[in-house]
Amino acid sequence: MAAHCESGSITSLLNHSGMKITEPMVFGISSGIFFGYFHKMKSFAFPTFIVRNKPGQIRKNLSKRTGVKFYTRDFRNQEAGQGALDMLISKGIPTATQVDMFYLDYVPSWERVHINVHFLVAFGKEGDVYKVSDSYFPNPVDLPVASMNKGRFAQGSMSPKGFLFYPEYVPQSFDQEKAIRRGIKKACFNMLSIPIPFLGIKGIRLFAKRIIEWPAMARDTEHLSHEVMKINILLEDQGTGGAGFRFMYATFLQQASDIIHKPELKDLAKELMAIGDGWREFSLFAAKIGKNRDLGDEKFKQLSDLLYQRAEKEEDFFKRLSKTIN
């Protein structure tokens, strides 16, 4: 079991290939921490936000910074995609594949949503059933071939196209200090300097500004309650390790401190834990007012204020992290 599907799948594949690396280290080296707010998008029925970098970037960044080479492939047709996965499994190669979570039979009904960027590892097949390791489940699970195919070949935004990958070359060692420094620098750039108004710290501020508009965008109180409570799910439940990946990134900084001989990173890790506690306070507050249908304007003002505080704290934090690492 792991906190997040992509970093968790990669960590387990690398560990299986003999590289000893933790999930927070995979996440940190690949500059996973992020923020983005999307107020209106064709593919989302309601405003939403992300707390990690773009799906696929964890693998790509990790590969650039550690020298691990991944075999990757996507497919135009389902038969070829299934054939390739079956062949790899038959050779004893555990293989990660991208799916729409909606079609995974083993996922409880309340968790099943159309998300095209879930990753799992298939490691066996018996008859018409795949043996699957999913980071969100403590034990291996069974997944019928038909469901796997529906998930791998779902259409829509960021459609998986049967995408699969596994590490085909894992170096004996890599320059950990360099990889960690590059990972942190890029994370700081992403949070502080991307010149797009809805990404990074600017995205948190935009969220704070526009969350006030949510009541006018909802169908009714029940819908608004559902969307407000989803804040908690996105921050705490959907494979973030808690507080929208802030706790996992703090863990990475603590581990990195010893490797690159920078004791200041331990203090910064502690600060980020406290910042994460603030995110958790925000998400628990959202869950509470959603459940109580206590969704008046003053509550949205409170949510907005909490977000502005997070933006201020994170801006200060990432500026100092950037200085520490340079």
Next chain:
Amino acid sequence: MKEKDGISECPEQQVILYVEKEDGKYEAMQTGSYISANYLDDYFLKRGTLEKALGEKIARGEINAIEYYMILEDLTISELAARAGIMKWTVRRHLKPGNFSNISESALKKYSIVFNITVKEIVTRQSGNRN
């Protein structure tokens, strides 16, 4: 977050949280999902209320079964069109309540795959709520 502050009882949905252990080290902890442990009943209540309200809208002829499932699964028209492989303007036409009977069998099949249900369930939803 301290380890003790992250613990929730929810065997049906486990999560990994990174927490501060007693020795000051940050490590992974497996525990229950906070929101499922505390608010799952509310999720099902809201889902049931939404299903009932949308069913009544079908009965009143305000929406049809395609829109029923589209709203239930949180999809936009663009996303539904992309997922079903049907042109957006055609989906718009299909969503008009009076046009349900004109939707072809092949289009219904495409919608049913997106919603992960059978064509029969869609048709029954439409006719059941219309009777």
